[in-house]
Structure formats: structure tokens, C-alpha cells
Amino acid sequence: MISSKNRVKGSKAHYIVFFIIFLCGIAASFAIYLEECRHAYNNQKASGAYFTEKLNDGLTQYITQLSSVVALIESSEGGVSSSHFSRFARSLSTTPKVGFYFAQYVPAGKKYEYEMQQSVLLGNINFTIYPEGERKEYMPLALGYPDKFIYGYDMLYPQYRDINAVIQARNASVIMLSEPTLPPFSDAVSNSIADTFVLRAPIYLPVDVRYYKLTDSIGFHGMVGAYFSVGSLLNQVTPLAGHDLYYRLADISSNNPIWFVDSSAASSWDDGEFDTHYLSVAGRKWRIDTRYLTGISSRINWLLVIIPLLIFGLLALILAFYTRKLFLTYYSALESVNKRIEIDELTGLLSRYQIQRELDKLIVTCQKNNTQLAALILDLDHFKTINDAFGHEVGDKLISKVSKRLTSVLPKNAIVGYLGGDAFLVLLVHNDDQDMPQLNSLAKEVIRKISQSYFVDGLTLDIGCSIGVALYPEFGLDGVTLIKNADMAVYQAKTSGRATYHFYDGEMGRRFARNVRIETRLRQALQKESLELHFQPKVDLITERCVGMEALLRWNDEELGVVSPAEFVPIAEQTGIILPLGDWVFEQAFRHILEWQEQGITVPPIAVNCSAAQLKRIDFLPKLLALLSKYKIDPSLLEIEVTESILIEDAERCAELLRQISHLGMKLAIDDFGTGYSSLSYLKDLPFHYVKIDQVFIRNIIEDKKHAALTHAIISLSHDLGLKVIAEGIANIDQLNMLKEFGCDIGQGYLFSKALGANTMGSDPMIVALNKQDSLD
Known part of the structure; x- marks a missing residue:
């Protein structure tokens, strides 16, 4: 039933719908807001990156121009005149504020000669190197553009303000960029703004040209410099990067950053987010901070942000209205449907869902009151046959009649539910007011009543039932476990012959658990091929020679230990593993035969x-033929043993299959004869070659005269039909002598040999004797 609490929740559902949808609108608007912020921030970041890229392009252009001047100096044999240098520098310079100079190295011994040469080149007879004084080497200014300074100034003069930078550039052998400095060779005072950068490139000449040019001992010829102001560089960059960008620049090559440009000097960089980029050029590292002139919020399209909120708000109102209307209709319909959930329409009993709920409630009650609860599962026997024969409509009517009869038999305190199919669940609780009925007597009475005839649609139908019982708390502390254990008990009851009952016990649980474990491990063993085939000799009782062998499956598991075929083969048949297992046995038998033949063993x-299950498969014979073709084995080396059960289930098809196998040249044996139905028509009509007497007769053949008589009769009858007889399980000489008296043909058992591993075949006495006899023959 619908609780009042659920009704209250349902009455507020439209508010919840409105809130959720409106919340979705807020989320959508917020997502768009974030996307707009991200877009604006990315644009700001991209603009900063573009600004940095253009700064790098400008500096690279200066470096390229400087490299051209270096090439000019290096290629001139007789020196470069001032006019020639000015024209060349003017052709390179993109802006009037870029200057170039060349300072030539002059050793002390060549000072006078150099001054005479420069007087001629510059047209100035008063040219001299200054400041005056004798030094080991000089590097006077020789050429310049624009031509606004006095030539001859010695850049190696110890008091020159940029002497350290000049020496560093000379030793670096590569182009070096200076930190922000004053214009070179200027008369700027100490408080002037350092807004100029100098690119310096040392010139080192190869050995083959040093003889006609002034150099030091390692070929240093002089230094070319290019100097430019920050303003001239930014005048090239800012028109390309845009005018709505703040920027500031710092030289961070040393531990103490040198800020030399700030386009937003009137405002603080702490007021908003900015992006930082780095630029490395000519031995220096710059930091560039950029941001938009306006904040991120001013660049957001607020209309785009608000629209989803308006749309979702309207949608929330509409859906909230229809949700309220829907829930009103839903709860009125749910009232009528609820009974169908709790009560099964076909039987009138509690539904599977409701009976399980009742079971859970009863367990809680029994736990509090320390009382006992019995769960009985009743399963009809052969109900599928009635469904198949007369249809599901008749089957449903029969189920309905069974449910009515069941409720009439059970005590009043019993709770009955229909689990579906042909299964019912009965719950019985012991309490102080009423004794727990004797479950044995109750189960017998229920089986007796249910098994009486039913009249359905003019048909008289008879059906039985099996009952499984599980008790709380001994064999289940929760509903799922209790039903599972009762279901196991039903299965045991059906296995025991149906129309009976069985109580679940701990041993059954352990047995089922072991069976499940065996199934799991058997599948793994089959995949890993950890199974083995052993071979037990079959001996001619007259000549005592080995005339055949039976392939027997052996399994020694890492966890379970040695598992008997009598235990794992039935489980394999129940679970379907018998099919791949049978294919594996045939494959291994063929493989061993081929290996023995290659070893020279007969x-x-x-x-x-x-x-x-194998014989029922339509691909059994094709697979057998494929193995014969694959291993090239003579069919006469293979015998097929089948039990009587397959002959009973599908006699006509099985008979045709056995005839086809016999025509291939394989021998056929009917196994375990005498333990099943033992129809004599099988021996008469089917192409068997051997009858194999089960060891249950041989085991007691000496002590039990009836077993001896039956064994004698089977042997005599088989001989009259032209069949040979194999007795298995011969364990002592007395059994052997009696079987010889009866005329048994072939024997098999521990008296002759146990089952042998495939690797011991070559050393087994019987096989060795067989090979010797064949060689004599």
C-alpha cells in the first residue's frame, strides 16, 4: 500500500520538478558564464602571446640586421669607409632610431699604423684613439650610423661605463643583448632613463685572412653593435598587437628583475588578472606581463548568459503544472494496481514479491520472539508434460485448482504464496498460542491431497508434487538463504523419485557447495588440460593375453585432491560439461594411440x-570422422561403450547412429548391462559386439548365488546371440575361476592390472608380452 509519507512526497513533486529544472537553468547559465569568462581570458592570453611573439620578431629582425653588418665587415679586405658603412646600415634599418657601430681591435704595436689608416678612410687627419694613454690593446670606434659621435673612442678603456658588457660579449663569441642601459657613447647624466638595448657581436676571423687584418692571437678583429630604444621597438609591436592591451616588461636575466617598461603606470597590476609570458633572446631573458585595459566582466555577453535562465524558468513552470496533474492521476491508478502486485491473479495467493516480503517480516518477528519458522517449497511433478500436451491455458487452470486445494489442506496460520511456474511457498510459524504442526505428517498429507485427480475442461488430470523444507534459524537466517535451502531440498526430493518430501540439512548444503566447487574446478581443469587418461587392460580369460584396454578418466585437483569419476562425471552430465569433456577424451585417446604406434608399441x-548427451548431438559422428582423418587411426582400434539409458530415451535415432559407427569398423559394447532396464531387444536388434557385465554382480558372485545365476544367464544369452562377454571388477582368483566355468570371454579388474598412465604403456608386462607375441606371430 502507498504510505502517507509517500503521498506527501508525491504532492510536493511538482515543486521538486520546478526546482530541479530551474536549477538546470542556473547551471546552464553558469556554464555559459564560465565559458564566456574562459573565452575572454583566452583572448587576453592570446593577445599577450601575440604581443610577445611580435617583440621576439622585432628583436630577431635587429639580430638579423646586425648579422648582415658583421658579414660586411668580415668580407671587406681593405676596410669599409664611413660613407659605405652608413649607406649599408641605412639600407638595413627599418626605423631611424636603430644605430650601428663597428669598433676595431688594435694591438698596442699597431696603434700608430691604425691611426694613419683611419685618417685616410675617415678623411680626418686629426684622427686619434682616445682617451689617451698606453694600453696593451685598443678597440676604438671606427664606423657608426647614424654618424653623430666622434670616432676613435676606445671601448676597452677601463673607465668606459659598458666595459664589462663589452668584455662579456667578446668572450661569448655570439651575439649578446645588453640589459636596459643608456645610449652608447652619449653624454647622458646618471639620472637619465635607461631605455636603450645594445646587441653586440664579436668578429673572429679565420686564419687565412688574419695576415692582412688586425686581430689578436685567436683572431678577434673587433665588435659590431646595434643599439635601439625600447620606444622604437614598441612602436613596431603595439600597432600589430592592438591598443587595448596593458603591458609591462622586465629583464629577469639576473636575480634582481629590471622593470623597464610599464604602459599602465597610472594603475596597479594587483587590481586584476594578467598573463605572464617569457622571452629569451641573445643571452637575455625577458618577462612580459599583459592584460586588457578593461576587466573580464566587461567582455562577457550577458544576454547570452541570461537567456537559458529565462527559458528553463518558463519550462520549469510548465512541467511543474503537468507533473502535479500527472501525480494526481498516478496515485489514483496506483491504488487499483497495488492489489495486483500483492496478490497473484491466477491463484489468488500472495504474489512472489509479497510472499518474500512476508518472509522477511516473519524472520524479524521470529528473531525477536525466539521462535521457529518453516519454509516449505512445493513443486509440481511433471507439470511441463501437461502444459506441452494440453496447452498453457489448461495448465493455468490446473494451477488455480491446485492452489485452492493447497490452502484447504494447510493450517489457518500458514501463509501461502505463488512463486510462479509450478512452485508454491508455504510459511509456518510456531508460537505460544498454537503448536507447530508435525511437518512430516503435514508434508505427507499435502502430497496425498495434491496428488488426487483434477477435472479441468472435461479432462481428468493427475499430478503429483515434491516438497522441500528449510527451518529458521537452523538453516537460514534470511529470506534468500531460507528459500535457496528449501529449493535445494525440493531438488533432493525430486532426485529421490518425486512425490516425496525432504528436509534441508547441513550435509546437503555442504554437498551442494562441493558439487558447485567440483563444477568450477572441472571447467578450469578442462581448460588447462590437467586431466589424465589412464588405460586398464582387458584380458582374454583363456589365453590370458591383453586383447584391449579401456580409457578411464582420472583427475587429481590442486584444491580438491583426487576426485573420483563416480563423483565428477554425474556433475559433468548435469551441467553440460560432459560434452567438451567427452570431446577431450576422444581427442586424447586418438593422440595416445598415434604416439604409441610411433614408439613401436602394438x-x-x-x-x-x-x-x-554426446550421442544425442547431431555432430557426434562428423567429429568422430574428423578425428579419424586427423590422426589416420585404423577404426578397428576403437571401441565405443554406451549405457542402456540412451537406448531408452531415443532408441530409433540411437540405433541408426550405432549402425553407422559399426559400419566404420569400430566395435560396440553395451556397458553396465544388468543395472538398468536390460531389454533383450537391444541385444537382438542393435549391432553390439560385446556385453559388459557390471562389477556389482562380479563383486558378490562367490557369496551371492543369485548374482552368480544372473551372471551365468547373461553370459549364456549373450553367447547364443553371438556376442562376447566382458566382466569388469575381477579382484580375486575365485571370481576368475567361476567366470571361466561360466564361459566368460574377457575379464577386467585389479587381479590383472590397475589402470595405467599413458607413459607406462611401454613397460607394462601385459603390453610387453603382447608385443612379443605379435613379433613371434
Whole structure:
């Protein structure tokens, strides 16, 4: 039923819908706002990156121009005149504020000669190197553009303000950029603004040209410089990067940054976000901070941000209205549907859902009151046959009649539910007011009543049932476990012959758990091929020679230890593993036969047990033919052993399959004869070559005269039909002598040999004797 709490929640559902959708609108608007902020920030960042890129382009252009001047100096043999230098520099310079100079190295011994030469080149007879004084070497200014300073100034003069930068550039052998400084060779005072940068390039000449030019011992010829102001550089950059960008620049090559440009000197950089970029050129590293003149918020399209909020708000109002209307209709309809959920329409009993809820409630109650609860699962026997024969409509009517009869048999305090299909669940609780009924008597009475005839649509139908019982708290502390254990008990009851009941116990649980573990490990063993085939000899009882061998499956698991085929083969048949397992056995048998033949061992016929599931497959014979073709094995080396059960289930198709196998040249044996139905028509009509007497008869053949008589009769009958008889499980000489008296043909058992591993075949006495006898023959 619908609780009042749920009703209150339903009445507020339209408010919830409105809030959720409107919240989605807020989220959408916020997402768009973030996207707009991100877009504006990315634009600001991209503008800063573009500004930095253009700064780099400008500096690179200066470096290129400087490299051209260096090339001019290096290529001139007789020196470059002042006019020639000025014209060349003018052709390179893109702005009038870029200057170039060349200072030539002069050793002390060549000072006078150099001054005479420069007097001629410059047309100034008064040219001299200054400041005056004798020094080891000089580097006077020789050429310049624009031509606004006096030539001859010695840049190696110890008092020259840029002497350290000049020496550093000379030793670097590459182009070097200075930190912000005063214009070179100017008369600027100490408080002047350092707004100029100098690019210096040392010139080193190769050995082959040093003889006619002035150089030091390692070829240093002089230094070319290019100097420019920050303003001239920015005049090239800012028109390209845009005028709505603040920027500031610092030289951070040393530990103490030198800020030399700030376009927003009137405002603080702490007021808003800015982007930082770095630029490395000619041995110096610059930091460039950029930001827009206006804040990020002023660049957002606020209309685009607000529109989703308006749309979702309107949508929220509309959906809230229809949600309220829908919930009113829903709760009125749910009232009528709720009973169908709790009560099964077909039987009138509690539905599977409701009976499980009742079980959970009863467990809680029994736990509080320390009482016992019994869960009985009733499962109809062969109900599928009625459905298949008369249709589901008749089956449904039969289920309805069974449910009515079931409720009439059970005590009043029993809670009954329909689980679906042909299964019912009955719950019985012991309390102080009423004794728990005797479950054994109740189960018998229910089975007796349910098994009486039913009259349905003019048909008289008979059906039985099996019952499984699980008790709380002994065998289940929750509903799921209790139903599972009761279901196991039903399965055991059906296995025991149906129309009976069974109580779940701990041993059953352990057995089922072991079966599940065996199934899991068996699948893994099959994948890893950790199974083995052993081979037990079959001996002619007259000649005592080995006339064949039976392939027997052996399994020694890492966790489970040695598992008997009697335990794992039935599980394999129930779970379907028997099909890949059977294919593996056939494959291994063929492979071992081929390996033995390659070793020169005479291989007797190998018998392989074949399950009913294998013979039912339409691809059984094609797979067998494929193995014969793959391994090139003579079909006469293979024997197929089948049990009587397959002959009963599908006699006609199985008979045709056995005839085809016999025509291939393989021998056929009917296994475990005498333990099943033992129809004599099988021996008469089907192409069997051997009858194999089960070891249950051989085991007690000496002590039990009835077993001896049956064994004698089977042997005599088989001989009359032209069949040979194999007795398995021969363990002592007395059994052997009696079987010889009866005329048994072939024996198999521990008296002769246990099952042998494939690797021991070459050393087994019987196989060795067989090979010797064949060589004599």
C-alpha cells in the first residue's frame, strides 16, 4: 500500500520538478558564464602571446640586421669607409632610431699604423684613439650610423661605463643583448632613463685572412653593435598587437628583475588578472606581463548568459503544472494496481514479491520472539508434460485448482504464496498460542491431497508434487538463504523419485557447495588440460593375453585432491560439461594411440565410454570422422561403450547412429548391462559386439548365488546371440575361476592390472608380452 509519507512526497513533486529544472537553468547559465569568462581570458592570453611573439620578431629582425653588418665587415679586405658603412646600415634599418657601430681591435704595436689608416678612410687627419694613454690593446670606434659621435673612442678603456658588457660579449663569441642601459657613447647624466638595448657581436676571423687584418692571437678583429630604444621597438609591436592591451616588461636575466617598461603606470597590476609570458633572446631573458585595459566582466555577453535562465524558468513552470496533474492521476491508478502486485491473479495467493516480503517480516518477528519458522517449497511433478500436451491455458487452470486445494489442506496460520511456474511457498510459524504442526505428517498429507485427480475442461488430470523444507534459524537466517535451502531440498526430493518430501540439512548444503566447487574446478581443469587418461587392460580369460584396454578418466585437483569419476562425471552430465569433456577424451585417446604406434608399441583396441548427451548431438559422428582423418587411426582400434539409458530415451535415432559407427569398423559394447532396464531387444536388434557385465554382480558372485545365476544367464544369452562377454571388477582368483566355468570371454579388474598412465604403456608386462607375441606371430 502507498504510505502517507509517500503521498506527501508525491504532492510536493511538482515543486521538486520546478526546482530541479530551474536549477538546470542556473547551471546552464553558469556554464555559459564560465565559458564566456574562459573565452575572454583566452583572448587576453592570446593577445599577450601575440604581443610577445611580435617583440621576439622585432628583436630577431635587429639580430638579423646586425648579422648582415658583421658579414660586411668580415668580407671587406681593405676596410669599409664611413660613407659605405652608413649607406649599408641605412639600407638595413627599418626605423631611424636603430644605430650601428663597428669598433676595431688594435694591438698596442699597431696603434700608430691604425691611426694613419683611419685618417685616410675617415678623411680626418686629426684622427686619434682616445682617451689617451698606453694600453696593451685598443678597440676604438671606427664606423657608426647614424654618424653623430666622434670616432676613435676606445671601448676597452677601463673607465668606459659598458666595459664589462663589452668584455662579456667578446668572450661569448655570439651575439649578446645588453640589459636596459643608456645610449652608447652619449653624454647622458646618471639620472637619465635607461631605455636603450645594445646587441653586440664579436668578429673572429679565420686564419687565412688574419695576415692582412688586425686581430689578436685567436683572431678577434673587433665588435659590431646595434643599439635601439625600447620606444622604437614598441612602436613596431603595439600597432600589430592592438591598443587595448596593458603591458609591462622586465629583464629577469639576473636575480634582481629590471622593470623597464610599464604602459599602465597610472594603475596597479594587483587590481586584476594578467598573463605572464617569457622571452629569451641573445643571452637575455625577458618577462612580459599583459592584460586588457578593461576587466573580464566587461567582455562577457550577458544576454547570452541570461537567456537559458529565462527559458528553463518558463519550462520549469510548465512541467511543474503537468507533473502535479500527472501525480494526481498516478496515485489514483496506483491504488487499483497495488492489489495486483500483492496478490497473484491466477491463484489468488500472495504474489512472489509479497510472499518474500512476508518472509522477511516473519524472520524479524521470529528473531525477536525466539521462535521457529518453516519454509516449505512445493513443486509440481511433471507439470511441463501437461502444459506441452494440453496447452498453457489448461495448465493455468490446473494451477488455480491446485492452489485452492493447497490452502484447504494447510493450517489457518500458514501463509501461502505463488512463486510462479509450478512452485508454491508455504510459511509456518510456531508460537505460544498454537503448536507447530508435525511437518512430516503435514508434508505427507499435502502430497496425498495434491496428488488426487483434477477435472479441468472435461479432462481428468493427475499430478503429483515434491516438497522441500528449510527451518529458521537452523538453516537460514534470511529470506534468500531460507528459500535457496528449501529449493535445494525440493531438488533432493525430486532426485529421490518425486512425490516425496525432504528436509534441508547441513550435509546437503555442504554437498551442494562441493558439487558447485567440483563444477568450477572441472571447467578450469578442462581448460588447462590437467586431466589424465589412464588405460586398464582387458584380458582374454583363456589365453590370458591383453586383447584391449579401456580409457578411464582420472583427475587429481590442486584444491580438491583426487576426485573420483563416480563423483565428477554425474556433475559433468548435469551441467553440460560432459560434452567438451567427452570431446577431450576422444581427442586424447586418438593422440595416445598415434604416439604409441610411433614408439613401436602394438596397440590393442581402446574402449572409450560415451555419454548419452554426446550421442544425442547431431555432430557426434562428423567429429568422430574428423578425428579419424586427423590422426589416420585404423577404426578397428576403437571401441565405443554406451549405457542402456540412451537406448531408452531415443532408441530409433540411437540405433541408426550405432549402425553407422559399426559400419566404420569400430566395435560396440553395451556397458553396465544388468543395472538398468536390460531389454533383450537391444541385444537382438542393435549391432553390439560385446556385453559388459557390471562389477556389482562380479563383486558378490562367490557369496551371492543369485548374482552368480544372473551372471551365468547373461553370459549364456549373450553367447547364443553371438556376442562376447566382458566382466569388469575381477579382484580375486575365485571370481576368475567361476567366470571361466561360466564361459566368460574377457575379464577386467585389479587381479590383472590397475589402470595405467599413458607413459607406462611401454613397460607394462601385459603390453610387453603382447608385443612379443605379435613379433613371434
